[in-house]
Amino acid sequence: xxxxxxxxxxxxxxxxxxxxxxxxxxxxxxxxxxxxxxxxxxxxxxxxxxxxxxxxxxxxxxxxxxxxxxxxxxxxxxxxxxxxxxxxxxxxxxxxxxxxxxxxxxxxxxxxxxxxxxxxxxxxxxxxxxxxxxxxxxxxxxxxxxxxxxxxxxxxxxxxxxxxxxxxxxxxxxxxxxxxxxxxxxxxxxxxxxxxxxxxxxxxxxxxxxxxxxxxxxxxxxxxxxxxxxxxxxxxxxxxxxxxxxxxxxxxxxxxxxxxxxxxxxxxxxxxxxxxxxxxxxxxxxxxxxxxxxxxxxxxxxxxxxxxxxxxxxxxxxxxxxxxx
Amino acid sequence: xxxxxxxxxxxxxxxxxxxxxxxxxxxxxxxxxxxxxxxxxxxxxxxxxxxxxxxxxxxxxxxxxxxxxxxxxxxxxxxxxxxxxxxxxxxxxxxxxxxxxxxxxxxxxxxxxxxxxxxxxxxxxxxxxxxxxxxxxxxxxxxxxxxxxxxxxxxxxxxxxxxxxxxxxxxxxxxxxxxxxxxxxxxxxxxxxxxxxxxxxxxxxx
Numbered sequence: 066x067x068x069x070x071x072x073x074x075x076x077x078x079x080x081x082x083x084x085x086x087x088x089x090x091x092x093x094x095x096x097x098x099x100x101x102x103x104x105x106x107x108x109x110x111x112x113x114x115x116x117x118x119x120x121x122x123x124x125x126x127x128x129x130x131x132x133x134x135x136x137x138x139x140x141x142x143x144x145x146x147x148x149x150x151x152x153x154x155x156x157x158x159x160x161x162x163x164x165x166x167x168x169x170x171x172x173x174x175x176x177x178x179x180x181x182x183x184x185x186x187x188x189x190x191x192x193x194x195x196x197x198x199x200x201x202x203x204x205x206x207x208x209x210x211x212x213x214x215x216x217x218x219x220x221x222x223x224x225x226x227x228x229x230x231x232x233x234x235x236x237x238x239x240x241x242x243x244x245x246x247x248x249x250x251x252x253x254x255x256x257x258x259x260x261x262x263x264x265x266x267x268x269x270x271x272x273x274x275x276x277x278x279x280x281x282x283x284x285x286x287x288x289x290x291x292x293x294x295x296x297x298x299x300x301x302x303x304x305x306x307x308x309x310x311x312x313x314x315x316x317x318x319x320x321x322x323x324x325x326x327x328x329x330x331x332x333x334x335x336x337x338x339x340x341x342x343x344x345x346x347x348x349x350x351x352x353x354x355x356x357x358x359x360x361x362x363x364x365x366x367x368x369x370x371x372x373x374x375x376x377x378x379x380x381x382x383x384x385x386x387x388x389x390x
Numbered sequence: 391x392x393x394x395x396x397x398x399x400x401x402x403x404x405x406x407x408x409x410x411x412x413x414x415x416x417x418x419x420x421x422x423x424x425x426x427x428x429x430x431x432x433x434x435x436x437x438x439x440x441x442x443x444x445x446x447x448x449x450x451x452x453x454x455x456x457x458x459x460x461x462x463x464x465x466x467x468x469x470x471x472x473x474x475x476x477x478x479x480x481x482x483x484x485x486x487x488x489x490x491x492x493x494x495x496x497x498x499x500x501x502x503x504x505x506x507x508x509x510x511x512x513x514x515x516x517x518x519x520x521x522x523x524x525x526x527x528x529x530x531x532x533x534x535x536x537x538x539x540x541x542x543x544x545x546x547x548x549x550x551x552x553x554x555x556x557x558x559x560x561x562x563x564x565x566x567x568x569x570x571x572x573x574x575x576x577x578x579x580x581x582x583x584x585x586x587x588x589x590x591x592x593x594x595x596x
Contacts, residue, residue, distance in 0.1 A: 126545035127516045230429030257470075257542045260427040260572050286545045289575070333546040335579035341550035343501075345517065 083280040084115040084138070084249055089150035091130075091137060091304075104147070105349055107133055108304040110373060111150070115249065115280040120271060122283045122291035124330070125301025126346055131284045132177075135251050139174060140164030154249070169194070173247035177254045179226040179234045188229070189222040192241050204244070211240045215270070232263035239270050250274055251282045256290045268294045288315075288330060300327045303346050303357040305373075309383040323384035326358050356387070364388045391418040391453045393465060393534045393566060395439055398448035400431075408434050409446075410592040414585065416534060418453075419564045421557070423577035426587025432570050435587075436538045439568070440467035452533065462490060466527035470539040472519035476511045483507035486522055490529035500525050500555050517548035524552070528559060534566045542571070553580055 091108035108130045115121045125131050136142050138152060140161050152159045154167065168174070176182075182191055189212075193204045212221060215236040221229070229237060235255060242250050255267050272294045275281045285291050291298055292315055300308045308324040315322065318338075319331040332338045344361040347353050355370040356362070362369065366388065374387045393416045401407040408431040416422050426432045437443045439450055441463050450457055452464055469475045476485045486492055486507075500521045511519060520540060527535060537556070541549040557580060560567050571577055577584055 126548060127543065232428045260425075261574065263428060264572070286543070288546055289573075330546050333550040334575065335550075335573070336575040339550050339554070339579055341547055341554055343551075345515065345548075348513075348515070 082114040083117050083155055085153040087112050087151040089137065089152065091133060092147050094145045094147060106304065107349055111305050113299050113306055113309065115282050117280050118275055118278050119296040120275045120281040120283055120294055122285060122295035122298045123301055124285060124288050124291050124298055126286055128346060129301040130304040131301055132253060135174065135253060135284060138251065139168045139172065170245060171247055172249045173242040173245055175238050175242045175250065175252040175255060179229060182226040184226050187222070188224055188226060188237050192237060192244055208244060211243055215240055232259060235259060235263065235267055239267060243274070247279060249280045251284065253284045256285055256287045264290065289334065300324065300330065302326055305357060305385065307358065307385050311381055314382065323379055323382055323389050324386050325362050325364050392416055393439065394451045396449045398435070398438060398446055400434060400438060400443065400446040407593055412591050414590060416566045416568050418533065418566045420583065421567045421569060421581045423581035423584040424568060424570045424587060425574070425577060425584060430587055431591060432587055433538055436467055436536045436570060440465045440536055442467065462529065462531045464531055464533040465536065466532050467536045467538060468523050468527050468540050470542050472516060472523045473511065475523055476519060478511050481507065482509050482511065482514070482522060486526050488526060490531065492525050492529060496525050496528055496559065499559055517544050517552070520544065520552060524556060532565060535560065536568045538570045
């Protein structure tokens with residue numbers, strides 16, 4: 066890539082980044098025995114940007130801190146959480162109060178499953194949410210239109226969450242985000258358990274939202290689904306981002322990918338090599354001094370076990386690894 | 391030698407059949423894929439084959455014989471969410487040996503470490519719990535394994551780890567596996583044959 070395009074891309078990034086998370090760390094204070102406290106670090110030195118009109122996929126295994134990042138952005142962390150670093154929205158640093166004001170209006174969450182819905186309330190009322198007086202009819206009309214657009218039959222309106230099948234539930238959850246004209250939409254694990262048709266439908270709804278100018282953050286462990294629609298992919302591992310890659314980097318044997326973990330993830334897909342590397346993500350209570358991927362890395366050297374590697378910008382992406390250039 | 395479900399019909403309500411006249415056969419040593427839409431009744435079929443549901447019509451037989459009413463069931467089912475299929479108040483070693491004593495070979499091939507034994511389920515990740523669930527299901531008398539979306543919640547590396555282990559073991563012990571999944575690529579990679587659920591179930595869905 067030439068210098069000029071790189072500068073352009075950088076300028077564009079600045080102008081369009083709706084959400085900017087910088088050097089975020091999150092830990093939980095826990096009681097061990099008696100009054101002794103420990104600090105459990107779950108996210109460390111994490112930075113990402115979500116741009117308007119783009120889909121940023123956040124890919125990582127369970128326990129990598131994906132959902133906690135969303136909770137931090139929405140301000141719904143429990144009271145024993147300790148948050149450091151900066152979360153900027155539209156150029157402004159977000160305080161807890163800002164988060165409370167923005168969520169549900171400018172920032173919307175499409176939750177992982179129907180368990181996030183009220184089991185004793187009809188789904189249509191939950192999709193509409195709290196509305197101002199005088200607007201009820203308008204919102205009802207809008208909700209019907211959206212349901213129709215998503216192929217949800219009129220009787221679904223009157224159903225309770227437990228009556229929905231997996232695919233229907235997903236469409237209902239997505240429609241909650243479409244109802245409000247949110248600018249930042251965070252979608253948490255929308256794909257597990259969906260058949261191919263429903264999966265592609267769900268993904269096309271997300272693409273739609275991005276095309277209308279929203280920034281979409283797609284949280285998933287399903288790298289295949291992420292590749293279908295995203296613009297950028299942030300790879301999470303043990304509470305930090307190891308790489309932010311462009312979708313085009315995922316091809317062949319993954320030689321364009323910057324981090325050994327991303328390469329391993331790519332080569333583990335059944336349609337690629339179906340090759341598994343050994344070991345597992347460090348547990349949250351394991352203290353790691355060096356690179357979080359050290360144990361499983363084939364490129365590791367002495368430097369990697371001492372201190373967290375610095376972030377480097379390479380080929381239009383970002384990577385946290387000592388051994389790339 | 392095969393696990394057979396013949397003319398199985400099932401519904402939770404009268405006049406609303408989920409399964410209508412479904413027949414399926416799984417041979418020993420075979421890896422059979424089952425693909426179907428969400429909500430179409432695949433999991434219900436799995437439960438019937440593994441003896442979790444009794445109130446169905448039709449017949450399930452194991453190697454030509456009826457399913458034993460007592461003792462260890464040679465058909466073992468593993469679910470999508472491992473955290474929901476273990477007792478949260480038991481330690482891992484009790485969970486593991488719930489049905490039978492699991493041999494060291496199995497533990498070795500799943501990479502289950504001894505120091506995980508004294509942990510509680512919430513101290514292990516989803517991938518590790520799923521290895522315990524699979525090891526637990528692969529007791530010495532298991533002849534058939536039903537894998538209902540067992541890696542759907544896991545990342546690609548853990549998925550590859552788990553399937554490579556399972557495939558080795560079932561090959562060695564001549565176990566038949568029914569793989570239920572939405573992921574075509576996975577099914578194509580690991581299965582010898584594929585069945586489409588809509589072709590064997592005579593029910594229309596909305």
